[in-house]
Amino acid sequence: MIVRLGYVAIALNLKNVTTSSTVTFTNYSKIKSDEEKIKKLKSVTYSNIEDLETILKYNIKNNIHFYRLTSKLIPLYTHPEVAWEYDKYFKKELLRIGKIVKESNMRIDFHPDQFNVINSVKDKVVQDTIRNLNHAVDLYDLMDYEQGKLVIHIGSSANGKEESINRFIDNLNDFPSRIRKRLIFENDDKVFTATDVLNICEKVKLPMVLDLHHHKCKNNGEDIENILKGAFNTWNEETLPPKVHYSSPKEGEFDRRHSDYIDCKEFMEFLDIAKNTVNRDFDIMIEAKKKDQALFKLMDDLKVNKYNCKFIDNSTIEI
């Protein structure tokens, strides 16, 4: 089984490189002329895309095959009072990004912000979510990256869990198929357990992302083996391999905040479970404050601990 590790958003090894530069709406509003406004949006976007290219090239150089985009790449593009036509200006650049991704066989994904709520009880929130997710799909389309997925949580628990799950499934039915076919769902650490999400994913026939730390924080004592098997099976119709999210708590066992690095001992225990449970390649998104550095440290720690696996490259092992 080939296991690839990925990281989120920022390459700490690259100084002064960020794809999250922004223009806040407040500051945008302070700019007097329309011309200056668009100039500001364009310069920030240009810088973000250029830095994204730098990060992707860094990933390629370091044999990293899995990376999560930030949700801030294009400032204010979903804001209803701005909604500028960034696609008119950055078509070429975004296509180039997509080309780099595809040619290097890198997997990239995207985690829309938490105010996108598919099962909100407020229709406006649901409609805004559709609008925002449509924008996210546009971005993938501009990159010509067909495999791009959108990771999102189940959302609200208003009026109880059961009703919320029904609301989720009902609302999802009204989402355009261009969004639906890109959605994948993740268990959270407060309301919707891995079992809940697995049941939902099986019903709506969309893939599940198992977040192992969330599962540790919120579960009903289920065997991780069964959940892992079930979650991976939701990927059977997909071209991409299944993926899980992995992080270690900052303090104590159930701290929801992410620690700087990954606890290697526990990580090895997870790999052992995976090895004995599923028999297919998969990807692990490492969510640690030290980002790429945490990924590299984890790989080093696996070596130091003489973990029984084959080290394929900087971010890939065969177990």
Added chain:
DNA sequence: ACCTGTCAAGTCTGG
């Protein structure tokens, strides 16, 4: 260079 305040957006709880 460093520090502080800001940020569109949701949901939930408690008063």
Added chain:
DNA sequence: CCAGACTTGACAGGT
């Protein structure tokens, strides 16, 4: 019904 917590930054802008 409203205010504040949640969580958790990351960055812009001012000093």
